[in-house]
Amino acid sequence: MRVAVLLLAATPLAAQEPRADLPTAAKTGVILDAYSFGSGFAFHNVVEWTVPVTVSHHLGPRLTVDLSAAFARASGATTSGTFLLSGLTDTDVRASWATVSGHLIISVAGTLPTGQATVSDSSLPLLSALATDLLAFTTPTLGTGGSATGGFATAVPLGERWAGGVAGSYRWHAGYTPVSGGGRLEPGGEGRVRLGVEGPLGAGGGGYVRAAAVYTASGADTTAGSAATPSGSRSGIGDRILVYSSVSLPAGAGSLVFYGYDMYRLRPRGLTATDSTTVQVPRGNVFALGARLERTLSPALGLAPNVEFRSELTGASAGSLTLLGWLVRPGVDLRYRASGRVTLLVQGQTAFGRLANGNGGSVALVGPRAVVLVDVTR
Numbered sequence: 001m002r003v004a005v006l007l008l009a010a011t012p013l014a015a016q017e018p019r020a021d022l023p024t025a026a027k028t029g030v031i032l033d034a035y036s037f038g039s040g041f042a043f044h045n046v047v048e049w050t051v052p053v054t055v056s057h058h059l060g061p062r063l064t065v066d067l068s069a070a071f072a073r074a075s076g077a078t079t080s081g082t083f084l085l086s087g088l089t090d091t092d093v094r095a096s097w098a099t100v101s102g103h104l105i106i107s108v109a110g111t112l113p114t115g116q117a118t119v120s121d122s123s124l125p126l127l128s129a130l131a132t133d134l135l136a137f138t139t140p141t142l143g144t145g146g147s148a149t150g151g152f153a154t155a156v157p158l159g160e161r162w163a164g165g166v167a168g169s170y171r172w173h174a175g176y177t178p179v180s181g182g183g184r185l186e187p188g189g190e191g192r193v194r195l196g197v198e199g200p201l202g203a204g205g206g207g208y209v210r211a212a213a214v215y216t217a218s219g220a221d222t223t224a225g226s227a228a229t230p231s232g233s234r235s236g237i238g239d240r241i242l243v244y245s246s247v248s249l250p251a252g253a254g255s256l257v258f259y260g261y262d263m264y265r266l267r268p269r270g271l272t273a274t275d276s277t278t279v280q281v282p283r284g285n286v287f288a289l290g291a292r293l294e295r296t297l298s299p300a301l302g303l304a305p306n307v308e309f310r311s312e313l314t315g316a317s318a319g320s321l322t323l324l325g326w327l328v329r330p331g332v333d334l335r336y337r338a339s340g341r342v343t344l345l346v347q348g349q350t351a352f353g354r355l356a357n358g359n360g361g362s363v364a365l366v367g368p369r370a371v372v373l374v375d376v377t378r
Helices: 005-009 121-130
Strands: 024-037 045-058 063-078 081-088 091-098 104-112 147-158 162-173 190-201 207-218 221-223 233-236 240-251 254-265 278-280 283-298 301-315 322-337 342-356 362-377
Touching: 024 342, 045 121, 063 121, 081 121, 147 190, 322 362
Parallel strands: 233 278
Antiparallel strands: 024 045, 024 362, 045 063, 063 081, 063 091, 091 104, 104 147, 147 162, 162 190, 190 207, 207 240, 221 233, 240 254, 254 283, 283 301, 301 322, 322 342, 342 362
16 A cells, blocks of 8 residues: 555654553545546546555554555546456554664564455556556555565654654565566565654744655566566666655644645666666656645544645656646545544545646546545554
8 A cells, every 4th residue: 555655754753652551553444536537548537445454553562563454446447448456455564662762663564465466467557547646546556575674763852842863664575476477576675764853833832843854765676587578677766755844833723734745756776778678667756735724623523624736747767857747636634533442534635637648738637535534442
């Protein structure tokens, strides 16, 4: 499943010990992502349903184990028919251990290949649409060969009121066959480093600022020879640089939050574009600005109208980037605490924008996003 960039970047930097009074938490629900496109585009519409399940359990005051998986169903309607994909996703299992000092967290994670790693070549156009960063589908792929990740996170005070944090991780990917009848893919490893700061605004502490920068580097992927590519091939994605910041300001009985992020994907290193067996992921840039007004209507009910603008640029290994598309997504979040241990989250959003059609023009896009999640702790 796609890692929510905003939720990840907005995580407080201070390393916190797990709460022993809430040893188990579970969350599940339904997420709908849907888009309809104007005439002249490859798809009339793309619709995805995701049913996520996450469980977090505290094994003592310092050790936490998380498990997450999902069931997803995606369809894409075209003039020649409808593409379908459905099934379980891979299962993520993660253990996090907080040291005695509370300022260092060490984590290990494994992705179990419970999803649909191998698909037919006819499903590739639908998978390509699901993986488009601009559209931000919840489940961009159903499965891989599995992986293992190790990492750490630490935080230190910066003066009396601010804090700084450093985190790093490395992920190893297992090989698998992504396309029926194709060669076996051996993905390259991935390293990630994150730096961040956070603290209150002004002496009165009327607002709060968070900022982070993430650098990700991936090794080249290698595909074994097959009938389609007898000599095999190499492919790769360039290093990614993500910069994120948010500002929270008091607004009456609630708070007003502004955020923005900019992710730039560089040209792959160590790959020669003139080699016929080399496939390079294009350079790209994803930019977003958003705002949300968080208001507490009662001790049990919270409301948060929100809006986000997002754009994506893409381009070859050299030259300028061109606009792939843009969208504006207004919506509202409703959070209801049914009891001390049950919380209901309902989100509704609608996107409007344009997307390049591959013929030098663009088509209109519109699509709803709906989320219903239930969070239970005990």
